Amino acid sequence: MDKINRRKFxxxxxxxxxxxxxxxxxxxxxxAGADKDSFxxxxxxxxxxxxxxxxxxxxxxxxxxxxxxxxxxxxxxEDIFKRNGELSRLMFSRNGxxxxxxxxxxxxxxxxxxxxxxxxxxxAFDEFIKAMxxxxxxxTNWDKYRDKYFIADAWSNAHSSPIRxxxxxxxxxxxxxxxxxxxxxxxxxxKLKSPRHGSELLKKICYSFGASLAxxxxxxxxxxxxxxxxxxxxxxxxxxxxxxxxxxxAVPHEWDSMYxxxxxxxxxxxxxxxxxxxxxxxxxxxxxxxxxxxxxPPTSYDLVMPPLAIDAGMGxxxxxxxxxxxxxxxxxxxxxxxxDMPLEPDKPIDIGVSKFCKKCRICAEECPGxxxxxxxxxxxxxxxxxxxxxxxxxxxxxxxxxxxxxARGCRVCLSVCPYSRKNNWIHNFAREADxxxxxxxxxxxxxxxxxxxxxxxxxxxxxxxxxxxxxTFGEAPGWLRTEEWFDL
Amino acid sequence: xxxNSNILEPLFWxxxxxxxxxxxxxxxxxxxDMKVKMNWWKWSLTLLWFILLSITVAGxxxxxxxxxxxxxxxxxxxxxxxxxxxxxxxxxxxxxxxxEEKDN
Numbered sequence: 238m239d240k241i242n243r244r245k246f247x248x249x250x251x252x253x254x255x256x257x258x259x260x261x262x263x264x265x266x267x268x269a270g271a272d273k274d275s276f277x278x279x280x281x282x283x284x285x286x287x288x289x290x291x292x293x294x295x296x297x298x299x300x301x302x303x304x305x306x307x308x309x310x311x312x313x314x315e316d317i318f319k320r321n322g323e324l325s326r327l328m329f330s331r332n333g334x335x336x337x338x339x340x341x342x343x344x345x346x347x348x349x350x351x352x353x354x355x356x357x358x359x360x361a362f363d364e365f366i367k368a369m370x371x372x373x374x375x376x377t378n379w380d381k382y383r384d385k386y387f388i389a390d391a392w393s394n395a396h397s398s399p400i401r402x403x404x405x406x407x408x409x410x411x412x413x414x415x416x417x418x419x420x421x422x423x424x425x426x427x428k429l430k431s432p433r434h435g436s437e438l439l440k441k442i443c444y445s446f447g448a449s450l451a452x453x454x455x456x457x458x459x460x461x462x463x464x465x466x467x468x469x470x471x472x473x474x475x476x477x478x479x480x481x482x483x484x485x486x487a488v489p490h491e492w493d494s495m496y497x498x499x500x501x502x503x504x505x506x507x508x509x510x511x512x513x514x515x516x517x518x519x520x521x522x523x524x525x526x527x528x529x530x531x532x533x534p535p536t537s538y539d540l541v542m543p544p545l546a547i548d549a550g551m552g553x554x555x556x557x558x559x560x561x562x563x564x565x566x567x568x569x570x571x572x573x574x575x576x577d578m579p580l581e582p583d584k585p586i587d588i589g590v591s592k593f594c595k596k597c598r599i600c601a602e603e604c605p606g607x608x609x610x611x612x613x614x615x616x617x618x619x620x621x622x623x624x625x626x627x628x629x630x631x632x633x634x635x636x637x638x639x640x641x642x643x644a645r646g647c648r649v650c651l652s653v654c655p656y657s658r659k660n661n662w663i664h665n666f667a668r669e670a671d672x673x674x675x676x677x678x679x680x681x682x683x684x685x686x687x688x689x690x691x692x693x694x695x696x697x698x699x700x701x702x703x704x705x706x707x708x709t710f711g712e713a714p715g716w717l718r719t720e721e722w723f724d725l
Numbered sequence: 726x727x728x729n730s731n732i733l734e735p736l737f738w739x740x741x742x743x744x745x746x747x748x749x750x751x752x753x754x755x756x757x758d759m760k761v762k763m764n765w766w767k768w769s770l771t772l773l774w775f776i777l778l779s780i781t782v783a784g785x786x787x788x789x790x791x792x793x794x795x796x797x798x799x800x801x802x803x804x805x806x807x808x809x810x811x812x813x814x815x816x817x818x819x820x821x822x823x824x825e826e827k828d829n
Binding site (some may be wrong): 244248249252253254255261262266267270271272274393426661663686689690691 | 726727728729737739740743744745746747748749750751752754755761775778779780782783784785786787788789790791792793795797799818820
């Protein structure tokens with residue numbers, strides 16, 4: 238009798254054990270998904286633990302961007318923010334002077350270099366006028382949304398505060414790079430054991446300052462802007478010989494606000510972090526006895542960041558034109574410090590981003606401005622490199638339209654990218670398995686699930702009414718929702 | 726499960742290990758009582774099926790935890806349906822010989 242009961246008991250316990258273990262994995266899974274600590278980056282550790290992906294199996298000798306023809310340096314006015322900076326200086330008076338130009342004066346009244354750009358890029362000027370109009374509408378409509386996005390706006394303004402004005406950190410270079418980059422350099426320099434030691438040390442210091450990712454690249458002249466140099470102004474110049482290496486650093490945006498863009502937050506959270514890290518790196522490198530020049534967001538760059546970061550082995554360029562890294566996906570914001578300190582560059586990686594982007598197109602489908610290419614393969618050769626072209630003018634128009642205050646927040650292409658996911662088991666399986674699958678079948682399967690299972694609002698929905706409904710890809714976190722904290 | 730507790734988290738996985746052990750011992754008894762003759766590859770298939778079921782449940786709830794309710798439910802429904810069908814097929818296969826014995 239006892240024996241039978243024991244047997245029955247074990248059999249019943251077995252059934253209960255099976256059911257409970259399934260409940261247990263459900264709970265463990267839920268916890269892994271909900272855990273905020275599985276958001277990676279944002280300086281969570283001082284030891285580089287955020288750079289958790291093992292790059293060694295994916296190191297390659299040549300970067301994955303495709304060179305076709307002779308590389309050409311980008312002129313500064315080809316960059317929309319630098320171009321708009323020039324226009325802004327003309328449109329808005331300084332010291333009470335009359336504005337030198339207003340849009341109604343038309344293209345012909347612009348200085349020759351700007352007129353030449355718009356004549357060479359038909360449609361860009363009209364798009365700029367449209368962006369200005371959208372900006373005016375946005376400012377008029379802002380009162381309707383101010384209360385709803387009150388905390389998000391305050392949060393963004395707090396992040397942008399260290400960037401504004403003359404006291405911003407790091408200070409803008411003054412004068413020639415041969416002077417400004419050496420200003421404050423320690424005259425006492427110890428003998429570095431080797432360039433490899435130099436690279437490892439600088440990366441460790443970057444992590445200790447809060448960088449999520451860090452890499453070292455040799456400065457190629459085609460990544461250096463032409464036509465304008467910080468500290469000098471408009472000038473054609475040769476790449477300074479002391480810009481030998483670049484220490485490239487990356488942090489993500491705060492993940493919850495990034496998923497809830499364009500309305501809940503802006504880019505300034507990552508920008509301000511990068512500025513502090515890069516500014517402190519400038520001081521650190523100068524203390525070691527070498528020249529240093531930080532290149533920081535939003536616009537204080539003399540180099541183009543994504544290709545530099547690709548050279549530094551941090552990731553690859555995606556369809557959306559943004560650097561995609563294994564750890565942060567497209568939620569990667571970049572800064573760099575150029576230096577003459579002897580360093581050993583990192584090798585680039587190939588984790589299959591360019592192949593995946595050919596199939597995916599989610600960012601193109603979701604872009605509210607239609608600024609991202611739908612082409613199957615990178616269709617254009619731009620300054621000597623074949624890539625997908627981003628229509629930066631359309632991007633800027635949307636950026637000027639969304640329901641945020643002065644600091645605009647559209648980062649939809651970052652949030653919808655399937656690479657921009659948490660550091661938990663399910664996404665890490667995809668991260669590790671996909672680049673190891675030579676058939677590409679796994680990527681196709683995962684992409685099919687991504688498109689069928691997940692909810693995407695669709696391009697226009699991210700815009701304010703009447704064009705859209707202020708939708709976001711992810712739900713806004715409670716700490717950014719005004720109604721959770723204030724009576725509305 | 727208890728990510729921020731360094732006491733409860735290891736305890737949870739120890740208990741999970743115990744539950745899986747109890748499940749396997751119980752399953753072995755069920756199969757023995759049902760006169761199912763198991764060998765290494767039948768055991769491997771059975772345990773593989775249960776692991777796949779566990780992964781599907783865990784995957785679905787991970788997505789639900791990420792605020793992706795629809796994705797989580799579909800993740801459990803679509804691969805889950807395939808796994809349930811595979812499980813029924815596996816069960817019928819394992820029980821086939823016992824049914825034949827009963828018929829004889």
